[in-house]
Amino acid sequence: MAAASDRSPQRLPRGRHGLPRRFIVHNQRERMLLAVAEAVAEQGYATTTVADIIARARLSRRTFYEHFTDKEECFLAAYDTVVEQMLAGVGHSYEQAGREWTHRVHDGLEAFVHYLVDEPAFARMCIVEVVAAGPEARGRRDAAMRVFVDFLAPGREQAPRGVVVPELAADIVVGGIYEIIYTRLLRNSAEELIDLLPQLLYCALVPFVGHRGAERAVRENEARKAAEASEA
Numbered sequence: 024m025a026a027a028s029d030r031s032p033q034r035l036p037r038g039r040h041g042l043p044r045r046f047i048v049h050n051q052r053e054r055m056l057l058a059v060a061e062a063v064a065e066q067g068y069a070t071t072t073v074a075d076i077i078a079r080a081r082l083s084r085r086t087f088y089e090h091f092t093d094k095e096e097c098f099l100a101a102y103d104t105v106v107e108q109m110l111a112g113v114g115h116s117y118e119q120a121g122r123e124w125t126h127r128v129h130d131g132l133e134a135f136v137h138y139l140v141d142e143p144a145f146a147r148m149c150i151v152e153v154v155a156a157g158p159e160a161r162g163r164r165d166a167a168m169r170v171f172v173d174f175l176a177p178g179r180e181q182a183p184r185g186v187v188v189p190e191l192a193a194d195i196v197v198g199g200i201y202e203i204i205y206t207r208l209l210r211n212s213a214e215e216l217i218d219l220l221p222q223l224l225y226c227a228l229v230p231f232v233g234h235r236g237a238e239r240a241v242r243e244n245e246a247r248k249a250a251e252a253s254e255a
Contacts, residue, residue, distance in 0.1 A: 171200075175196060183233055
């Protein structure tokens with residue numbers, strides 16, 4: 024699915040357009056996935072209806088039910104598509120940051136924050152409205168959060184000698200950062216997350232490398248990013 028900033032695919036021309044059926048179906052599906060994300064972000068999952076989705080997608084009710092059985096199935100399809108896209112970007116940034124784990128955490132977190140800021144409709148759908156979308160949606164949200172827990176798991180090997188990192192450390196960090204992000208998105212202040220990135224990084228690292236190690240990592244990453252920006 025295209026990014027929200029790219030908007031939906033253009034409406035197909037009326038009449039005999041000669042396009043393959045598989046293209047038409049793909050086009051219609053993408054329009055509905057984007058429509059449900061925007062509708063839910065604007066008015067909330069609970070009050071969004073199938074009528075709202077098809078009105079935004081400019082499609083018929085019959086077309087909607089050819090693809091989805093109900094609003095929930097459409098929402099889940101959009102959620103899965105967006106999360107897959109988002110996690111791919113975050114994972115790529117994490118892996119491309121090199122062998123230094125603190126650099127990986129920084130770049131993965133930075134990519135995540137920028138995605139949320141750049142795609143407000145998708146962000147609100149995946150972070151805020153997913154909570155109201157039922158147990159299946161919340162289960163998928165929990166599975167997505169486990170990916171971030173896995174990103175932090177190598178931090179247990181970074182602990183200073185003699186320090187035992189609690190098994191729940193990564194879960195606590197991910198849950199805490201999620202709550203910070205949730206509150207900012209709830210009040211439409213996602214842009215604050217960019218300024219909070221150094222603090223978020225510190226909180227993500229401190230259970231694993233300690234206070235001094237986390238502070239040092241924050242400074243190193245700020246210097247690294249400044250150097251990269253000056254070279255660009």
